[in-house]
Amino acid sequence: MELVKNIFFNTDKLVENSTVRISYTGKFFQDGCEKVFAHYGFGSEWNNTNEVEMKKTELGFQTEIEIVEGETFNLCFNNGNGDWDNNEGQNYTFPIEKVSTELIVLEDEPKAIGTARKLRRSYIWSKKIKLAVYKIITYLPKIISGNYTKKAKTGENQ
Numbered sequence: 001m002e003l004v005k006n007i008f009f010n011t012d013k014l015v016e017n018s019t020v021r022i023s024y025t026g027k028f029f030q031d032g033c034e035k036v037f038a039h040y041g042f043g044s045e046w047n048n049t050n051e052v053e054m055k056k057t058e059l060g061f062q063t064e065i066e067i068v069e070g071e072t073f074n075l076c077f078n079n080g081n082g083d084w085d086n087n088e089g090q091n092y093t094f095p096i097e098k099v100s101t102e103l104i105v106l107e108d109e110p111k112a113i114g115t116a117r118k119l120r121r122s123y124i125w126s127k128k129i130k131l132a133v134y135k136i137i138t139y140l141p142k143i144i145s146g147n148y149t150k151k152a153k154t155g156e157n158q
Contacts, residue, residue, distance in 0.1 A: 018066075
């Protein structure tokens with residue numbers, strides 16, 4: 001997915017604690033540079049700053065980066081000769097989404113399994129009650145009026 005002109009990710013959103021592949025086809029690729037380095041950090045303070053050399057391919061320069069915790073992923077590029085592509089001094093900044101933990105069952109929470117069993121039992125009981133109510137509504141009036149007869153099996157009456 002393209003989030004910014006000439007910078008592509010292999011995913012539609014950046015999620016913390018995941019790995020992302022970055023492809024760069026910006027000015028250094030267009031100028032035919034042999035080496036490009038991705039300089040990156042996280043959050044407004046550029047925490048966990050790092051720099052990695054990108055591999056040159058036919059599709060641009062590429063590398064994989066581990067996205068760690070932070071609000072934003074900050075990125076800029078240099079060619080190793082002191083030239084920078086930093087979005088005209090603004091840097092390239094992308095939001096990082098938090099990992100959704102709503103459906104994760106943690107090992108130190110044994111009551112979560114008990115809760116699931118209780119939900120399963122309550123679901124089964126609700127089905128049994130619905131079936132009993134259906135039978136009462138359907139057959140009780142027939143029994144009271146005397147119009148209830150069991151249907152004979154086809155093989156026995158012939």
